[in-house]
Each structure stands twice: as structure tokens, then as C-alpha cells.
Amino acid sequence: MNDSGKLMHINLFIFGCGHHRAAWRHPMSSVERLGDIAYYEELAQTAERGKLDAVFFADGQSADNVADGPRWFLEPLTALAAMSRATRHIGLISTVSSTFYTPFHAARLVASLDHISRGRMGWNVVTSMFDAEARNHxxxxxxxxxxxxxxxxxxVDTVLRLWxxxxxxxxxxxxxGVYARSDKVHAIHHKGEHFRVDGPLTVPRPPQGHPVLFQAGASEQGRDLAARRAEAIYAVAYDLAAAQEYYCDIKARVRAAGRRDPVPIMPGLVTYIGSTQDEARAKQRELDELLPAPDALRQLSMYIGRDCTCWDLDAPVPALMPLEExxxxxxxxATVLRIIETEKPTLRQLLGRLAAGGGHCTMIGTPETIADEMERWWRNEAADGFNLMPPSLPGGIEDFVDQVVPLLQKRGLFRRDYETTSLREHLGLTRPSAN
Amino acid sequence: MNDSGKLMHINLFIFGCGHHRAAWRHPMSSVERLGDIAYYEELAQTAERGKLDAVFFADGQSADNVADGPRWFLEPLTALAAMSRATRHIGLISTVSSTFYTPFHAARLVASLDHISRGRMGWNVVTSMFDAEARNHxxxxxxxxxxxxxxxxxxVDTVLRLWxxxxxxxxxxxxxGVYARSDKVHAIHHKGEHFRVDGPLTVPRPPQGHPVLFQAGASEQGRDLAARRAEAIYAVAYDLAAAQEYYCDIKARVRAAGRRDPVPIMPGLVTYIGSTQDEARAKQRELDELLPAPDALRQLSMYIGRDCTCWDLDAPVPALMPLEExxxxxxxxATVLRIIETEKPTLRQLLGRLAAGGGHCTMIGTPETIADEMERWWRNEAADGFNLMPPSLPGGIEDFVDQVVPLLQKRGLFRRDYETTSLREHLGLTRPSAN
Structure with missing residues (x-):
């Protein structure tokens, strides 16, 4: 299978010491290195050794509960600039908040990174969500x-026009003669509800034309924006059925929007990999046991918009308000509701479920069973690929690259080497021209 | 002389193919590499070979006259992130516009770069000046x-409090136990005329405490802000007398503000270096002759706020409005007025004078005479150092590093090797603590 559009796409979602909230507490964690850019460069190099499509950085604009564990440290655009020089092939995706940046800053920073990385940048547009972030801006x-x-x-429209x-x-x-042709550098004269931007950009057109636009959205408006604008989608899916529902809905919306792009959908995926199922389970238990209950309760309170810190850990979770409200x-x-509905967990069990990746799909097993499950999602219109969220880093991505990737390659599901140079090409997307 | 406070400070101001507007037209220019981060990494490595204090990036938020020559290409913060990984000692200074960024973004980007560079960042605060920039934001x-x-x-105050x-x-x-101590991470609850910022920052305290604050300001308000807040000053001085006036005024204002910091003042310096005076002059003439008059007239029109594109090139420059108006x-x-007053140039002669560095001090000669002149400025309260603006790059900085730096070192005026690790220390500044 040489058509990259027919291969699975895999990103590494880099987050601190890993996506399990207690990962930093593990004796082997790299918590001392979170301010050290070399740590992130090494993670990107490991991902590149595994021929992954890209590394992905989330972002947030507020610091809270700093006692509980690391959340943000280096700012993603600056970190990815450095990481681009420690790698040669892998894509680099930064989250960018459309609520706090101006489109001109965002267009310029991402375009500059696309030049620096020679065509490997992606941007994940988010609208941000917390009052604490708004109050910093x-x-x-x-x-x-x-x-x-x-x-x-x-x-998004303004950024694309600037590019x-x-x-x-x-x-x-x-x-x-001339450095640049005046008739090929245009003002855009945008005047809209939210922005006035005359343009042109200060940066010549990015190597990819448009650095790849990622988006995640679960709400009606989020799905609509994703369907109309996103070139690849980072999704949250608790299980195969949820992933299929989302996949089917988004692909229909993409078609309805008259688009022919493939728009790969990549749900977040937490993996615990062991040489046996028991060993994998033990890895999960080891991290879960490092998690102090108060932290987990604070996180859950944030997810459900309700203070649950005084609830009984060993009683069933009380009824929550319906999604619509x-x-x-x-x-x-929705994920929390779904876990409660399908698993009827105690509060303690729910916390364990949510501690890593906040309710993203979790696969626990041997490299073989995980590859099976990924293939099953991929073959059954649940996912075009995955955004890997290793519960602990760097161990979790090393295990994946060394043990799962070779199986996917052997099955012809994943590239054996980079045959393309830009992130856009890795993802099977065409390059928009502007002439 | 081991006391770095007693040594000359030298930055390299990186700008495209060099500070002469026609530098890109030279057959040996690197105009094809302006989007290639390796070009800037090599410039920084050359400057580091010369043991310079820092590299410095200007910035602007609009593109105009793109036919005339390159102006902006890579965005400075992202470029410097990459350059920090190709160097080990040299400081890295980015211009940041206080008019267009929010303080939270600026504090976060620069703090992140200070971690990435292990304490080598500086920020040059500018207020921006052109309508075209404003209309992009x-x-x-x-x-x-x-x-x-x-x-x-x-x-500035808000950024410092966030740090x-x-x-x-x-x-x-x-x-x-805890990742960070809640009692040592504080909200700042800033509510002022221009900003609401609750804090805390998402980034732990930068290695330097505060990345070094550069500022340039010629107006009354600019000088005041520099005197109250700047830790180092990038100045524009046409000749020794102008430099001394500025130096004396700023140092008095710094003292009046009750500050004890050294606040090094570093005027921009354009150098043409030859093995003889004639050879140096010939280098200047060679670049001047590459400059098309229409470009130069457009630049002058921008400087004087008046369309002079139809003036007679070989007639004396007409009277301009006084500085106050x-x-x-x-x-x-003020520099344009000064050149007109002291040199009574024709329009063509004025354009030649302004083509490189826009009226900054220009030293033309052998390495020996340039070192003499730099020393004279340094010994006569005109400058604590210089912000080098080579008319052409990379040649201009290679000449300076290979030919002028050894003379300054021999005279005990400049470091023979880095004996300090942070930009703050290179400049002889103390580290502000926060506990």
C-alpha cells in the first residue's frame, strides 16, 4: 500500500510526563526535565523513529492546581521551532487559540514555523474554554x-487569506530587478465582525501553502466548523461505537459541505502495552495507584462543572444533569455520562477511568491485541488514525514505536519509511495553490 | 579586565542580507536563503565565534514595497528558538510590540524561550509606528x-509581574507530595487602563528571572520609559556628539529614577571594513551603486513623512519642517535634519548616507581605525557598546569578527571567551530574585 491516503495516520500527543495525571509521580518519570527542550526533542525523535505523521501539542492559557502536577511548561510554538531542528521528517502541530491571538500573529507565527520546518507545520485551532484563561487576556x-x-x-478564514x-x-x-512582484503580493482588506486585517502577511507563502489545519469539536458548532474547515480532526471517542457515530457524522457533514478532501479523523488513544494482558493491566494499576484522590476529584469537578470533592469515593456516582443542559x-x-451509564462505576472507579486522557479510548494489552484493536477501528469507519496519548512518557511512546508500529507495518497498515516530505503529504492532503 | 561590566558590549543586529538596502542585489548576497533558518543559525554561530553578547532581531507587522527588497521573512521568536539550539553562549534578543501583543502572550513566549535557551533571552520592547501595522491588528x-x-x-510592568x-x-x-507549591505561585490580579491579567503565568520563572529588557526611544516619552524600565538600550546616534548627548541624558534619567543598574547604551553601528581606507570606501560605493534611486526616495519619503519622489536628485534637499512639528x-x-544641516547634501548624497542603517553611525576604514573609533566612543561616554549593523551579511559580520574583534580583545576592551552563561550576566546585570 503505497498510497498514503490508504495508510493509518498516527500522531504523538506530547503532554508533560504523559497523559496519566499521576505519571509525573512515577520514580522513572522525567518531571525534572519538563523545562528542558532536549526532552521534547528526544520525544519527537522517538516518534520520528516510529515514522509517525506528527507530534502534537495541546495548549492552555492559565495555570491552576499547580500542586497536583505539571500541566503547561514550554509554550508550544517556541518548543516546536526548536524541535523542528532536531528532526527531519515528522510533522509538528501546535494548538493555537482563536479567542486570544489575532489572526495576523497566528498566521505569521505558523507560517514562519512552516518555513523553519520546511513544510511540516500543522495548527490545531481551539476556541479555549476556561474563565481563568479569558482573564489572562x-x-x-x-x-x-x-x-x-x-x-x-x-x-480561520482570515489566516488562510493571509497565507x-x-x-x-x-x-x-x-x-x-525586483525582490518580489508587487502584483503577486496582495492586501486582503478583511473587515468582519471580529477583525480588521489589511494584509498582506510579512511572511512569503508557507511551503505547504497552508500549514495543515487540525480541529477538534464535539458540539454542534464544533462539528460544523470541523466539517467546513478542518483538514484533519482530533477526536475524543470513548469506544468504537462513539467513534463510529462521530466518524459517520463528520464525514457526512464534510460531504454536505461539498468538500472532496479526505479529512482524516484521529481519535485520542491511550495505550497500556505489556508482554501479557496482565502485565499491561499492572502498568495501568501502578499509575492509578499513584493518583491522589483529591486531585482526581478536582479534575472531575472541572469536567462536570460541579463540585464533587465531598462525594463518597466508594458509592455509585450520583445522577448528573443531561448533556443538553x-x-x-x-x-x-458526554464521555463521563457514557461511562456512568454503561459501567455504573463507583466514584473511585470513575476516577481511575478518567485519570489518563480524560475519557479517551483506552487500549490495554499486548502489542498484538492493540494492533488488532487499532486495525478494527481503522477498518470499521471509526478512525483514519490515532492521536497517541501515552499514559507515561517517554516510556509509553518507546513501547509503542518499538512494539506496535512494527506490527502495523507488517500488516501494511502503516508506512515503513517516510516517502513524503511535508505534513500535508504525510496525511494524503493536496497542497492548495495560490497564484 | 575580568569585570564584564567594564567591557564593551557588542550585539549583532541581524537583518536580511544586511542593513544596506541594496545588499540583497550584490552578486554574493544570500537572498535565496532568507527563508532558510540555517542561514540565521550560521550568522549566530559567527557572532558566537566572535564572543558577541547577543544577536538582535528587529520586527515589523506589515509588508510594503516588496519589490524594493527583503524586509521581514521569518518571525523573530520562532527563528530565535531554532537559533538557540545551534548556539550555546550568545544572547538572543527579539523585538516584541507592546501595541499588538497581549502581555500574557509576550510574557509566555519570551519566558518559554528563556527556558529553551537556558537563560539567554532578551526582549526589545517597541510600540510600533505605522498605520499599515495597526491595520493588521x-x-x-x-x-x-x-x-x-x-x-x-x-x-512591561505586567510582563515583569507575570515572570x-x-x-x-x-x-x-x-x-x-506536590509538583509546585501553591503558596509560591501567585495570581497578579492586574486591572489597569489597557489590560486585565489575572495570572499566574503558565510558565515557571525564567532562568534569568527576567529576560533582559531592551528598549530604544528617542522621543521624550521613549527616553523616560527607557530610563525607568530598560536594562539595556539600543540607540540611534549619527555621530559622537549626538551619542554623547543621548548617553548623558539617559544616564541622568536613570539616576533620577533612583536606579543603580548599569543600563548599557548600545548605539547602532554600520561598519565598512577594508585593508585600506580606500578599500573600505570602495565597499561602500559598491553597495551604494546597487541602490535604485526610486527605492531610496520611497524610503526617505517614509522617514520624513512627505513625498519626495519627484524632487531633483542633484539639487540641494529642500527645507523640512522642524523636529517639533x-x-x-x-x-x-532628527538624523535626516542633522545630515542636511551639517553636510548640506544634494538629494542623491543624502540617499547614499541613509541607504545603510537609516542614519546610524557609520565607521569606514581599516580594522585598526574602526577599533580606534569604537574605543573613542566607549571611553568618551558615548556608548557602552554597539549594536552592529553590517551593511551586508554574512560578509560584514565575518569581517568584523575576524578582523576587529581580535584588536578589541588585544586592547582588553572585549571578552576573549564567554565567562558567564546568561545574557544578563554577559551584560553585567544582576538577576532579580522572586521569592
Missing amino acids: NFDAMPDHAWRYARAEEF DSWTDDALELDRK FVGPKGRY | NFDAMPDHAWRYARAEEF DSWTDDALELDRK FVGPKGRY
């Missing part, structure tokens, strides 16, 4: 969901 | 000078 509270999504749509403000062939570099991020809340 | 025109400086002052929002010893990293950037305008 001149708002008194987070603007409402509808406002944020309207702004996000205008933001097109220099045509691909604008640079003439004629020492006896919940005003926070819908995706994670 | 939601303004209809550039806000007035007073508003911009008031915002800049609040911006102090984690104490130096906040990170506990206690696997059986001019509403644009004062420093450059």
Missing part, C-alpha cells in the same frame, strides 16, 4: 460558545 | 504616541 469571563465559534470561523496573500511565485529575487465542553462531559 | 490607524507609550509602560508570578523555588517536584518617529527624522 483582557476578558472578565470566557465569551460564550456561539461568540467563540463565530470568531474562530472568521479567524494566500503572497502567491507561490511572488518571490522574484532578481538582483537587477450542560454549558461546558460537551465532549468530555 | 484590528486598529483603523496607529494609536497616538502618548497612548502607545502609556500602554507600553503598563505592558515573578512563580517564585524561583516554586517547583517542588516531590513525587510523593514632525509627528512620526523622531529619532530618524
Whole structure:
């Protein structure tokens, strides 16, 4: 299978010491290195050794509960700039908040990174969610969901137009003539609800034309924006059925929007890998046992928008308000509801379930069973690939690259080497021209 | 002389193919490499070979006259992140506009770079100046000078408080206890005229405490802000007398503000270096002759806020409005007035004078005479060092590092090797603690 559009796509979602909230407490964790760029460079190199499509950075604009564990440290755009010089093939995706940046800053930073990385950048547009973040950027509270999504749509359109403000062939570099052709560098004169941006950008057109636009969205507006604009989608799916529902819905919306792009959908995936099922389970238990209950309760309170820190750990979880009435991020809340509904867990069991990856799909087993399960998702219209969320780093990605990737390669599901140079090409997407 | 406070400080101001507007037209220019991060890494490595204090990036938020020559390409913060990994000692200074960024973004980006570079970052605060820049960031025109400086002052104060929002010893990293001590990570609850920022920052305290604050300002408000807040100053000085006036004025203002910091003042310096005076002059003439008059006239029109593209090239420059009435950037305008007053040039002669560095001090000669002149400025309260603006790159900095630096070292005026690790230490500045 040489058609990269027919291969599985796999990103590494880099997050601190790993996606399990207690990972930093493990004796082998790299918590001392979270401010050391070499740590992230090594993670990217491991992912590149595994021929992964990209590394992915989430981002947030507020620090809270700093006692509980690391959350943010290095800012993603600056970290990825350094990481791009320690790697040669792998894509580099940064989260960018459309609520707090201006489109001109975002377009410029990401375009610059696309030049620096020679065509390997992606940007994951988020609208941000917490009041604490808004209060760091001149708002008194987070603007409402509808406002944020309207702004996000205008933001994305404006960024794309700025990237097109220099045509691909604008640079003439004629020492006896012009540096760039004035008729190929255009103002965009955008005046919308949220922004005034005259353009052109200060940066010539990025190597990829448009650095690849990722998006995740579970709400109605989020799905719509994803279907209309996203080139690849980072999804949250608790199980195969949820993934299929999301996959089917988004692909239908993409078609309805008249788009022919493949728009790969990549759910987050937490893996515990062992040489036996028991060993894998033991790895999970070891991390779960490092998790102090108060931390986990605070996290859950945040997810469900309700203080649960005084609830009984060993009693069943009380009934929560229906999804329609919940005003926070819908995706994670739906997952909590789903776990409660399908597993009837005690509060303690629910915390264990949520401690790593906040309710993303979790696969626990041998490399063989995990490859089986990934293949099953991939073959059954649940996923075009995965956004790996190893519960602990760097161990979790080393295990995956050394043990699971070779199986996927042997089955012809994943590339044996990079045959393309840009992230856009890795993902089987065409390059938009601007001339 | 081991006391670095007593040594000359030298930065390399990196700009495209060099500071002469026609440098890109030279057959040997690197104009094809302006989007290639390796070009900038090599420049930084050359500067580091010369034991320079730092490399410095200007920045602007609009693209215009793209035919005339390169102006901006890579965004400075992302470029410097990559360059920090190709160097080990040299400082890295990025321009940051207080008019267009939010203080939280700026604090976060620069703090992250200070971690990535292990304590080598500086930030050069500018208020930006052109309507075209404002119109890329939601303004209809550039806000007035007073508003911009008031915002800049609040911006700087807020950034500094965000950097102090984690104490130096906040990170506990206690696997059986807390990651960070809640009592050492503080909200700042800033509510001012221009910003609301609750804090704390998402990034633990930068290695330098505060990445070094550079500032340039020629106007009354600019000088005041520099005197109150800057830790090092990038100045524009046409000749020794102008440099001394500025130096004396700023040092007096610094003392009046009750500060004891050394606040090194570093004027921009354009050098043409030859093995004889004639050879140096010939290098200048060679670049001057590459400059098309229409480009130069457009640049001058921008400097003087008046269309001079139809003036007679070989007639004396007409009288210009007095400095007090001019509403644009004062420093450059004053230089134009000064050249006209002291040299009574024709328009063509004025253009030649301004083509490189826009009226900064220009030293033309042998390595020996240039070292003499630099020493004279340094010994006569005109400069604590220089911000090198080579007319062409990479040649201009290679010449300087190979031919002028050894002379300065022999005279005991410049370091023979790095004896300090942070930019702050290179510049002889103390580290502000936060506990």
C-alpha cells in the first residue's frame, strides 16, 4: 500500500510526563526535565523513529492546581521551532487559540514555523474554554460558545487569506530587478465582525501553502466548523461505537459541505502495552495507584462543572444533569455520562477511568491485541488514525514505536519509511495553490 | 579586565542580507536563503565565534514595497528558538510590540524561550509606528504616541509581574507530595487602563528571572520609559556628539529614577571594513551603486513623512519642517535634519548616507581605525557598546569578527571567551530574585 491516503495516520500527543495525571509521580518519570527542550526533542525523535505523521501539542492559557502536577511548561510554538531542528521528517502541530491571538500573529507565527520546518507545520485551532484563561487576556469571563465559534470561523478564514496573500511565485529575487512582484503580493482588506486585517502577511507563502489545519469539536458548532474547515480532526471517542457515530457524522457533514478532501479523523488513544494482558493491566494499576484522590476529584469537578470533592469515593456516582443542559465542553462531559451509564462505576472507579486522557479510548494489552484493536477501528469507519496519548512518557511512546508500529507495518497498515516530505503529504492532503 | 561590566558590549543586529538596502542585489548576497533558518543559525554561530553578547532581531507587522527588497521573512521568536539550539553562549534578543501583543502572550513566549535557551533571552520592547501595522491588528490607524507609550509602560510592568508570578523555588517536584507549591505561585490580579491579567503565568520563572529588557526611544516619552524600565538600550546616534548627548541624558534619567543598574547604551553601528581606507570606501560605493534611486526616495519619503519622489536628485534637499512639528518617529527624522544641516547634501548624497542603517553611525576604514573609533566612543561616554549593523551579511559580520574583534580583545576592551552563561550576566546585570 503505497498510497498514503490508504495508510493509518498516527500522531504523538506530547503532554508533560504523559497523559496519566499521576505519571509525573512515577520514580522513572522525567518531571525534572519538563523545562528542558532536549526532552521534547528526544520525544519527537522517538516518534520520528516510529515514522509517525506528527507530534502534537495541546495548549492552555492559565495555570491552576499547580500542586497536583505539571500541566503547561514550554509554550508550544517556541518548543516546536526548536524541535523542528532536531528532526527531519515528522510533522509538528501546535494548538493555537482563536479567542486570544489575532489572526495576523497566528498566521505569521505558523507560517514562519512552516518555513523553519520546511513544510511540516500543522495548527490545531481551539476556541479555549476556561474563565481563568479569558482573564489572562483582557476578558472578565470566557465569551460564550456561539461568540467563540463565530470568531474562530472568521479567524480561520482570515489566516488562510493571509497565507494566500503572497502567491507561490511572488518571490522574484532578481538582483537587477525586483525582490518580489508587487502584483503577486496582495492586501486582503478583511473587515468582519471580529477583525480588521489589511494584509498582506510579512511572511512569503508557507511551503505547504497552508500549514495543515487540525480541529477538534464535539458540539454542534464544533462539528460544523470541523466539517467546513478542518483538514484533519482530533477526536475524543470513548469506544468504537462513539467513534463510529462521530466518524459517520463528520464525514457526512464534510460531504454536505461539498468538500472532496479526505479529512482524516484521529481519535485520542491511550495505550497500556505489556508482554501479557496482565502485565499491561499492572502498568495501568501502578499509575492509578499513584493518583491522589483529591486531585482526581478536582479534575472531575472541572469536567462536570460541579463540585464533587465531598462525594463518597466508594458509592455509585450520583445522577448528573443531561448533556443538553450542560454549558461546558460537551465532549468530555458526554464521555463521563457514557461511562456512568454503561459501567455504573463507583466514584473511585470513575476516577481511575478518567485519570489518563480524560475519557479517551483506552487500549490495554499486548502489542498484538492493540494492533488488532487499532486495525478494527481503522477498518470499521471509526478512525483514519490515532492521536497517541501515552499514559507515561517517554516510556509509553518507546513501547509503542518499538512494539506496535512494527506490527502495523507488517500488516501494511502503516508506512515503513517516510516517502513524503511535508505534513500535508504525510496525511494524503493536496497542497492548495495560490497564484 | 575580568569585570564584564567594564567591557564593551557588542550585539549583532541581524537583518536580511544586511542593513544596506541594496545588499540583497550584490552578486554574493544570500537572498535565496532568507527563508532558510540555517542561514540565521550560521550568522549566530559567527557572532558566537566572535564572543558577541547577543544577536538582535528587529520586527515589523506589515509588508510594503516588496519589490524594493527583503524586509521581514521569518518571525523573530520562532527563528530565535531554532537559533538557540545551534548556539550555546550568545544572547538572543527579539523585538516584541507592546501595541499588538497581549502581555500574557509576550510574557509566555519570551519566558518559554528563556527556558529553551537556558537563560539567554532578551526582549526589545517597541510600540510600533505605522498605520499599515495597526491595520493588521484590528486598529483603523496607529494609536497616538502618548497612548502607545502609556500602554507600553503598563505592558512591561505586567510582563515583569507575570515572570515573578512563580517564585524561583516554586517547583517542588516531590513525587510523593506536590509538583509546585501553591503558596509560591501567585495570581497578579492586574486591572489597569489597557489590560486585565489575572495570572499566574503558565510558565515557571525564567532562568534569568527576567529576560533582559531592551528598549530604544528617542522621543521624550521613549527616553523616560527607557530610563525607568530598560536594562539595556539600543540607540540611534549619527555621530559622537549626538551619542554623547543621548548617553548623558539617559544616564541622568536613570539616576533620577533612583536606579543603580548599569543600563548599557548600545548605539547602532554600520561598519565598512577594508585593508585600506580606500578599500573600505570602495565597499561602500559598491553597495551604494546597487541602490535604485526610486527605492531610496520611497524610503526617505517614509522617514520624513512627505513625498519626495519627484524632487531633483542633484539639487540641494529642500527645507523640512522642524523636529517639533514632525509627528512620526523622531529619532530618524532628527538624523535626516542633522545630515542636511551639517553636510548640506544634494538629494542623491543624502540617499547614499541613509541607504545603510537609516542614519546610524557609520565607521569606514581599516580594522585598526574602526577599533580606534569604537574605543573613542566607549571611553568618551558615548556608548557602552554597539549594536552592529553590517551593511551586508554574512560578509560584514565575518569581517568584523575576524578582523576587529581580535584588536578589541588585544586592547582588553572585549571578552576573549564567554565567562558567564546568561545574557544578563554577559551584560553585567544582576538577576532579580522572586521569592
